Amino acid sequence: MPRETPYLQVADALRARIQAGEWAVGDKLPSRAKFADEYGVGQSVAQRAMERLIIEGLLEGRAGSGTYVRRPRERLRMVRSRHRERRGGSPFRADMKERGKAGSWESRSEARVPAPEHIAERLAIAPGDPCVMTTYEFLADGQPVQLSESWEPMAITDGTPVVLPEMGPHAGVGVVERMRSIGVLIETAVEIPRPARATQEQANLLGISVGDLITQIERTYYDRDGRAVETADITVADVRWEIAYEFGIDQRGD
Missing domain, CATH: 3.40.1410.10 (Chorismate lyase-like)
Structure with missing residues (x-):
């Protein structure tokens, strides 16, 4: 992956998997360590990718629990x-x-x-x-x-x-x-x-x-x-x- 924006490429891949229905609304996603290993990046890159999707409204983080697919926003x-x-x-x-x-x-x-x-x-x-x-x-x-x-x-x-x-x-x-x-x-x-x-x-x-x-x-x-x-x-x-x-x-x- 290009060094400049690896986390955006991981975010793109995860977004595509969510939109394809790999995880349904309410499902818990695997850990950032698993995604880091899967995409061959550091855990900080995987974390930034997941944070990007939280910003976009596709995911939500729950304290002490993990990251989940959230219900789509009306806006x-x-x-x-x-x-x-x-x-x-x-x-x-x-x-x-x-x-x-x-x-x-x-x-x-x-x-x-x-x-x-x-x-x-x-x-x-x-x-x-x-x-x-x-x-x-x-x-x-x-x-x-x-x-x-x-x-x-x-x-x-x-x-x-x-x-x-x-x-x-x-x-x-x-x-x-x-x-x-x-x-x-x-x-x-x-x-x-x-x-x-x-x-x-x-x-x-x-x-x-x-x-x-x-x-x-x-x-x-x-x-x-x-x-x-x-x-x-x-x-x-x-x-x-x-x-x-x-x-x-x-x-x-x-």
Whole structure:
């Protein structure tokens, strides 16, 4: 297994076995030691894989008892993680594949759009500087999942094959891969989730009612020099999706 994400591959294998019915709701899973031996990984890797499936809502841990298959959630869980950018291809499509769904999207890009003041502040550019603005409607099995409005400074991408996100040789692979192709290495993503109520336009696109609860995520990508290279506003219908954040814990101490 690749050294970078072995626990995700173990999680993928266990998820497939659960979805195939190898263990029913309420069944206790074998120990992490057994899974570690079965997949040829360390126990810490097996533990992280099981914790990932707990985060996703497929498993539940019971103190002093073990790990069990839990009843499926009525709301699906969308896991935001730094590892979602390391799987190659589209992070959204990979996210939906883990849910057993086919991910797709529709988009529309416009070049040389003057940056509004709030976008300019997030990108650390001057208001009015030219950007590429792209709107997205993301779908799972043809049903709306989330909306996004993305802004990229043209000072970074102008004259390159990736100036329009969904055109050219790197269309559809996500911001991180596209930027890497032109030598811009994204190192950090900052996300700020906020609750809100759906506007008429958002309700129409997401297939919900006006005023329904939504989660809005303000996301900005930064390169290795701390330069903002893309910012986006992501909208998710709360009635269908709950959002969980996964992050590693440094075990080395102070």
